[in-house]
Amino acid sequence: MDFVYNLVVVAHLLGMAAVVGGYAASQPRVSELMVWGARLQLLTGLALAGMASAIDSLDKEPDNAKLAVKLVIAVAVAGFAEVGRADAKRGKAVPWMTHAAGALAVVNVFVAALWQ
């Protein structure tokens, strides 16, 4: 089960690369890559949190406060990315929404790494 968990961690890190890298490459517009990265973060993050809590053999002790903060931020990232992408498709770029999604994704990287 460790292997499966670690594969989901890989997907989580690739999703992070898609949101942050997509933001760096496409700002001030939201790209398709950013949106898919934001969706992947929600799915893989929830899967990791669920597995870490439910599977004893993984030997994880998830910090629920940290995960709750990450979830709220990730929902905001996905929301800004979805709405920003819909606007970009209609030819109406809303730069602040792109920057909000990109910056909040970076904030979540800080939360992931610094909140011990």
Ligand code: HEM
């Ligand atoms: C934009 C959204 C997100 C970003 C950029 C992000 C970023 C990261 C990064 C860089 C790591 C690896 C560093 C570390 O292990 O401490 C990580 C790990 C983790 N993330 Fe996220 N995350 C996001 C959303 C979420 C969400 C919504 C959840 C669940 C509610 C979540 C749960 C986890 C868990 C459980 C780990 C630990 C994996 C391990 O066992 O090492 N993440 N995240």
